[in-house]
Amino acid sequence: xxxxxxxxxxxxxxxxxxxxxxxxxxxxxxxxxxxxxxxxxxxxxxxxxxxxxxxxxxxxxxxxxxxxxxxxxxxxxxxxxxxxxxxxxxxxxxxxxxxxxxxxxxxxxxxxxxxxxxxxxxxxxxxxxxxxxxxxxxxxxxxxxxxxxxxxxxxxxxxxxxxxxxxxxxxxxxxxxxxxxxxxxxxxxxxxxxxxxxxxxxxxxxxxxxxxxxxxxxxxxxxxxxxxxxxx
Amino acid sequence: xxxxxxxxxxxxxxxxxxxxxxxxxxxxxxxxxxxxxxxxxxxxxxxxxxxxxxxxxxxxxxxxxxxxxxxxxxxxxxxxxxxxxxxxxxxxxxxxxxxxxxxxxxxxxxxxxxxxxxxxxxxxxxxxxxxxxxxxxxxxxxxxxxxxxxxxxxxxxxxxxxxxxxxxxxxxxxxxxxxxxxxxxxxxxxxxxxxxxxxxxxxxxxxxxxxxxxxxxxxxxxxxxxxxxxxxxxxxxxxxxxxxxxxxxxxxxxxxxxxxxxxxxxxxxxxxxxxxxxxxxxxxxxxxxxxxxxxxxxxxxxxxxxxxxxxxxxxxxxxxxxxxxxxxxxxxxxxxxxxxxxxxxxxxxxxxxxxxxxxxxxxxxxxxxxxxxxxxxxxxxxxxxxxxxxxxxxxxxxxxxxxxxxxxxxxxxxxxxxxxxxxxxxxxxxxxxxxxxxxxxxxxxxxxxxxxxxxxxxx
Numbered sequence: 001x002x003x004x005x006x007x008x009x010x011x012x013x014x015x016x017x018x019x020x021x022x023x024x025x026x027x028x029x030x031x032x033x034x035x036x037x038x039x040x041x042x043x044x045x046x047x048x049x050x051x052x053x054x055x056x057x058x059x060x061x062x063x064x065x066x067x068x069x070x071x072x073x074x075x076x077x078x079x080x081x082x083x084x085x086x087x088x089x090x091x092x093x094x095x096x097x098x099x100x101x102x103x104x105x106x107x108x109x110x111x112x113x114x115x116x117x118x119x120x121x122x123x124x125x126x127x128x129x130x131x132x133x134x135x136x137x138x139x140x141x142x143x144x145x146x147x148x149x150x151x152x153x154x155x156x157x158x159x160x161x162x163x164x165x166x167x168x169x170x171x172x173x174x175x176x177x178x179x180x181x182x183x184x185x186x187x188x189x190x191x192x193x194x195x196x197x198x199x200x201x202x203x204x205x206x207x208x209x210x211x212x213x214x215x216x217x218x219x220x221x222x223x224x225x226x227x228x229x230x231x232x
Numbered sequence: 233x234x235x236x237x238x239x240x241x242x243x244x245x246x247x248x249x250x251x252x253x254x255x256x257x258x259x260x261x262x263x264x265x266x267x268x269x270x271x272x273x274x275x276x277x278x279x280x281x282x283x284x285x286x287x288x289x290x291x292x293x294x295x296x297x298x299x300x301x302x303x304x305x306x307x308x309x310x311x312x313x314x315x316x317x318x319x320x321x322x323x324x325x326x327x328x329x330x331x332x333x334x335x336x337x338x339x340x341x342x343x344x345x346x347x348x349x350x351x352x353x354x355x356x357x358x359x360x361x362x363x364x365x366x367x368x369x370x371x372x373x374x375x376x377x378x379x380x381x382x383x384x385x386x387x388x389x390x391x392x393x394x395x396x397x398x399x400x401x402x403x404x405x406x407x408x409x410x411x412x413x414x415x416x417x418x419x420x421x422x423x424x425x426x427x428x429x430x431x432x433x434x435x436x437x438x439x440x441x442x443x444x445x446x447x448x449x450x451x452x453x454x455x456x457x458x459x460x461x462x463x464x465x466x467x468x469x470x471x472x473x474x475x476x477x478x479x480x481x482x483x484x485x486x487x488x489x490x491x492x493x494x495x496x497x498x499x500x501x502x503x504x505x506x507x508x509x510x511x512x513x514x515x516x517x518x519x520x521x522x523x524x525x526x527x528x529x530x531x532x533x534x535x536x537x538x539x540x541x542x543x544x545x546x547x548x549x550x551x552x553x554x555x556x557x558x559x560x561x562x563x564x565x566x567x568x569x570x571x572x573x574x575x576x577x578x579x580x581x582x583x584x585x586x587x588x589x590x591x592x593x594x595x596x597x598x599x600x601x602x603x604x605x606x607x608x609x610x611x612x613x614x615x616x617x618x619x620x621x622x623x624x625x626x627x628x629x630x631x632x633x634x635x636x637x638x639x640x641x642x643x644x645x646x647x648x649x650x651x652x653x654x655x656x657x658x659x660x661x662x663x664x665x666x667x668x669x670x671x672x673x674x675x676x677x678x679x680x681x682x683x684x685x686x687x688x689x690x691x
């Protein structure tokens with residue numbers, strides 16, 4: 001599943017996801033009818049609208065036996081944990097966040113680098129997206145990113161705190177959202193990192209918006225893009 | 233409407249007015265306690281997750297058997313000489329307590345009070361004050377709240393929003409002693425003042441941390457010794473508890489004492505643990521002559537049978553406040569309720585009805601850190617979502633975003649693809665939500681290649 005944000009803004013993350021899976025020998029299918037997991041209206045409390053969107057996702061993606069992979073813990077948590085709340089009695093759909101799929105299903109612990117040009121070593125801050133909590137993710141994405149020889153992961157204060165995005169929260173509670181986000185960015189800069197890597201484009205879109213507005217010396221990347229860079 | 237274009241919900245509105253000093257106080261203290269919590273609980277329990285599950289199961293057992301356990305508690309308390317009173321709501325609780333006070337001491341008398349969120353919930357102090365009693369808060373934090381005419385901003389640490397310089401100035405203003413910033417000296421000033429109050433008070437009021445049905449014992453934990461004095465020095469002790477504060481048996485207590493102390497303050501055990509088994513016995517020389525237990529419903533029976541039942545597992549440790557990124561930014565008063573933070577955002581509407589507080593559940597990023605630290609595993613994020621759903625269904629909250637339009641676009645692959653293609657044109661359109669986003673951030677831009685174009689180009 002591409003996810004709505006990657007469909008609308010961040011196509012490169014979707015492309016990287018396909019290249020990663022193919023690099024490991026997977027055959028990737030893409031259902032063009034897919035749209036969104038339905039989390040935005042679900043989080044807003046409009047469950048009637050959320051059920052309609054979820055219905056399309058279930059028809060488009062969950063009918064087949066093949067594993068469904070998405071480059072977002074947030075969307076994976078929505079489908080796996082949110083759908084059974086929207087539909088009482090529904091079994092938790094077997095969908096995977098990309099890092100989770102790579103580490104637990106494909107048993108990758110260290111990323112097989114085939115690229116011949118090795119980028120310069122750089123300090124990377126890894127932001128664990130909160131919705132990983134909802135599906136039991138721990139350090140899967142971090143392990144993969146950390147296995148790249150040119151990446152030096154740096155620890156920063158309050159590393160497990162939320163980025164402050166929270167979907168519509170970011171506009172309804174703008175100052176709180178931005179305050180939480182700026183706290184994270186300050187902690188990251190304090191640790192000497194120049195790049196923030198995460199597994200959810202929601203967090204990164206919000207952080208990147210803050211970075212550009214405040215002209216901070218930081219870049220944001222999805223971890224799939226870093227892994228894809230390492231493929232020849 | 234604000235300059236950003238969207239109406240600010242109460243928490244956001246309040247947060248915008250919070251000073252850097254307050255925010256720094258709240259953030260520093262909550263981070264410190266959250267870190268201590270993690271360290272201590274992992275030392276105390278070999279299997280913390282298992283301990284939390286066990287505690288959750290015990291509290292669920294309590295909720296499942298609440299009527300029987302309350303009957304048992306009442307019977308055992310009476311055998312112990314504790315008088316039991318039932319309060320349906322805040323009004324009846326205040327009346328019961330005032331009647332007991334009138335029997336015990338005339339208006340104008342001093343009442344010493346130990347920290348209790350239940351008394352905050354029923355706004356007891358002002359009521360007793362109106363009746364002519366001089367109520368003195370004896371918990372150091374609550375004492376500061378009282379002399380400042382403030383309200384507690386945290387379940388466990390009522391003055392987490394203040395620093396010691398502010399406390400020093402308040403004490404100087406009240407004539408408690410010369411200005412000092414030293415916590416030890418400030419505590420000594422309060423101690424000297426309060427000691428006299430304990431001696432003159434005829435009535436002491438406290439909360440209850442746990443009430444044990446099996447034995448009819450009331451358990452209180454504290455760190456300052458003021459609860460001990462409040463409950464033992466005066467002739468009359470009145471304890472008030474929410475009806476869910478029951479533990480079935482004495483054997484359940486050690487688990488909960490460890491979980492509460494560790495979760496609340498990062499302590500292995502609180503400095504004082506009181507097990508109150510009734511008034512002074514015939515052969516005893518001190519202790520209260522009468523002990524009253526007021527059991528408060530105030531929306532709880534209804535909540536037990538509703539969708540937010542698990543919120544009544546809460547043991548008021550405040551761990552969810554300390555880890556909450558929104559609480560750290562906005563501070564407790566932002567929630568506009570006695571119970572603040574994630575627990576308050578569920579408990580307050582669960583007790584008062586979602587219509588009373590339709591937007592409070594929105595004041596969360598749903599990051600899940602509250603559930604992660606909860607000693608009784610309350611699924612707070614799920615309940616916040618349920619509250620949002622309930623508020624929208626009941627028309628108590630009207631969404632700013634036209635989600636029906638979104639779902640119309642997202643329930644057809646064709647409409648979705650067309651919509652995405654048209655998105656660049658939307659750049660010209662000004663929308664309140666876009667403005668609200670831009671108040672703090674630059675707008676997201678399409679970056680790199682388009683996935684669908686790339687995919688279609690491969691085959």
